[in-house]
Each structure stands twice: as structure tokens, then as C-alpha cells.
Amino acid sequence: MAAAVKTLSDFYLKHPEKSTPWSESWTKIAYLSYYFPLNWWRASGVIGRGQQFNFFDGFEHYVDFGSGLGSVSGAFDAKGLSFKSGLCIERSNEAIALHQKLAERSLTPLSWTTQVEPAAIRPKTLAVFSYSATELESLPEWVEHCEGLMIIEPSTRDDSRKLQSLRAKLLSRGWHVWGPCTHSKECPLLMSGEKDWCHDRIIWTQPDWLKSVESFLPIKNGTLPCSWLMMRKTPLAAKPDGLARITGDLLEFKGYAKQLVCRGPAREFLSWQKKNFKTYPEIARGELVVLSDGIPMKGQELRVRESQDLQIMD
Secondary structure, rough: HHHHHHHHHEEEEEHHOOOOOOOOHHHHHHHHHHHHHHHHHHHHHHHHHHHHOOOOOOOOOEEEOOOOOHHHHHHHHHHOOOOOEEEEOOOHHHHHHHHHHHOOOOOOOOOOOOOOHHHHHHOOEHHHHHHHHHHHHOOEEEHHOOOOEEEEEOOOOHHHHHHHHHHHHHHHOOEEEEEEEOOOOOOOHHHOOOOOOOOEEOOOOOOOHHHHOOOOOOOOOOEEEEEEEEEEOOOOOOOOOOEEEEEOOOOOOOOOOEEEOOOOOOEEEEEEOOOOOOOOOOOOOOOEEEEEOOOOEEEEEEEEOOHHHHHEEE
């Protein structure tokens, strides 16, 4: 299994412009034993983020562009989300055949096609792109006929910054951002320079069988990083005052610690002084928090004085 994963990984590195070679047996082995489960857990984590603010409420259909083996449709099932229909756009007959076997008990009736026309999009449709939008120069025309959009991309700087640039374009065309951003203003990490980028880190418990495969691989997936975006044609309903999202890992210094947080267009940090805290809080990247009024600001730092200044949302 690990040898197949290495072979497919080498193929992607040598031929980034080529399509996945589904006709090869090592591709099927690599996906079923490694890439599909990782994509499934990653999509499940992102969907869970969206469920925090009821993003999926009201959708009756979805279109999954580049559906592959169905990591997104499987993740929808795992999170208890069912739709009247799911349309999977996939060019590979081999991938479709495997997806059909994996989705025999799907909560949503599925169908497959190689392309879709804008006129075929039904009301209350969610457009889904999981590791497929990065290959496109622009989103397909049919996306504009959808009510909502969910994109999951790699956590690389280039992919993330491209996604945040797309966010700005969609906002200018009347779409509303629902996540991960808690605001609709300019992205502070996109505007602050070329070094920063916004990505999430999904915490998970890796099963023993996947650990066995990874024991022969140089990459370890202790967490599942990714970049994601959720937008709708309608704005998010009322949200708590002081809502923000943790966008960085905890950085410890002598006498204090800080963590990047996003609540608007300014690049800001939460800051904890050692004199006020015996131990620093452990807040995972990507978590939603509610900040109380009156937290003192010094430079780019919001100086947290006590635990009541900050509440982690479930």
C-alpha cells in the first residue's frame, strides 16, 4: 500500500498538469488505502465547521465537481446530512465505478456526469469543490446559479492565497461569506504581505491501520491541514458579538504567548501574559471564540486579562 502511495505521489510531482491515472492498479490501491480516507476525514472536519453556524440548512441538492471516489458524499453521510440529490461530476469511469461501490448505502441518491450546464442547476443547490478548484483558472459558469459554495483546498500558501483572492471576487459579485471568516471585510493575511496565508488544522484520531501504512511513508498526518471557504447568496443570520476565529498556532515567548486571531481586516493576536496565567490556554487553529468587550489593545495584541475575556464556541 505504501509503495502504491509513493508511486502516485511521484506521479503528481513529475506530472502536476496531468489527470489522475485511474487505470493504473497502484492508483486505486493508493486512493483506497490512503488518499480517500484522508480526504474523507478532512471533508468531515470542514463540514463540522460549517455545521457550527448552520451553513447547510436549506440545501436540497449538491453538485460535487471532480468527485473522485466520493470523499465529500461519504463525509456528508458521516455528518448526518442528506439531500434530495447529489450530482457527481467525474471524467474517470474507473473512479465512478469505485465511488458507486463505496456509496451503496449513501443517505443521498447520487448520479454521475462529466459536465453540467447552468440551466440544469436546481434551486437550493450547493456547489462543492474538494481539491479540484485549484486546477481551474476560474469557477465554472454553473456555480453562479447555485445558492451556496463550499471549497476545500490544500493548506499550501499558494492555494490558500488563491482561495482568499477568490473570496474577494465573490464578495464583489454579491456573495456572502459564512466561513471560515467571521467578517466580510478584506482578508488581513492576504493584505499583510506574501508570507501569511489562512489555513485550518483538523484535529483527529488516526486509526491504527492508517498508522501502519504511514510507518512506511515520510509524511505523517498527526493533524489534517487544509484551506476552505463557504459562501452563500444570502447573508449569515445574527452572530454573537465579538465572534472571531483562531488562525494561528500558539507562539510562546519569554513571559508571554500569543496566537493569531481574525475578526476583521486588521492582523491581530491574542496575547497572554505569564504573570496572569499559570498555563497558557490550548486553543486549536480554526476554533471559533467570542471575545468580551473591553480587552485592552497594545499594538497588534489583544491583551487577555482573565479566562472570562474569551469563550470557546462548541
